[in-house]
Amino acid sequence: MMEKVYQQASTAIDELFAAADTLKRGDILVIGCSTSEIVGKRIGSGSSVEAAKAVMDAVLPKIKARGLYLAVQCCEHLNRCLVVERECMEKYDLQQVWVKPQLHAGGAFSMEAVARFDDHVMVEDLRGKASAGMDIGGTLIGMHMHPVVVPVHAATRHIGEANLVMARTRPKYVGGPRAVYDDPTVR
Helix, strand or coil: CHHHHHHHHHHHHHHHHHHCCCCCCCCEEEEEECHHHHCCCCCCCCCCHHHHHHHHHHHHHHHHHCCCEEEEECCHHHCCCEEEEHHHHHHCCCCEECCCCECCEECHHHHHHHHHCCCEEEECCCCCCEEEEEEECCCCCHHHECCCEEEECCCCCEECCEEEEEEEECCCCCCCCCCCCCCCCCC
16 A cells, blocks of 8 residues: 555646646645545554655655755644744745654654754744645645645545645735736746
């Protein structure tokens, strides 16, 4: 099953990158991941270290290759705080908090981020600075994303048994009836 999880996560991140083609080096991509949902259990009831490793194996190298920061959201037991690299925290002036994710307070995916990041820190929130995101299993990442959030309609709809919702952001449209907007596909 973990090979399937890896393949689904790998395909999903590629689809997200294709849809969020305005991402640039230094942007934040947030992932909330219920490994319980991936293995077919109710969120928060069956954390899976194996599922966390499979998803992280699939996404982290691709995120790093694009020069993006990965922010991993913890579960509600840690008020959805996030694991980020210290460099990300400093660049975006985020507020550090003191907590260590555990299997049933933070979750397996946040523990995997702690283990793999070069210089991890915990932050309270992203202050709406994430430019793209993956919500694996209904973890509710929207609070961390920059308005305006645009859903990504991808072919990959599940990772394991978990529902997958992905999103990108775009600048707000402002102005009235005479406003003209740049074509976002022309850069």
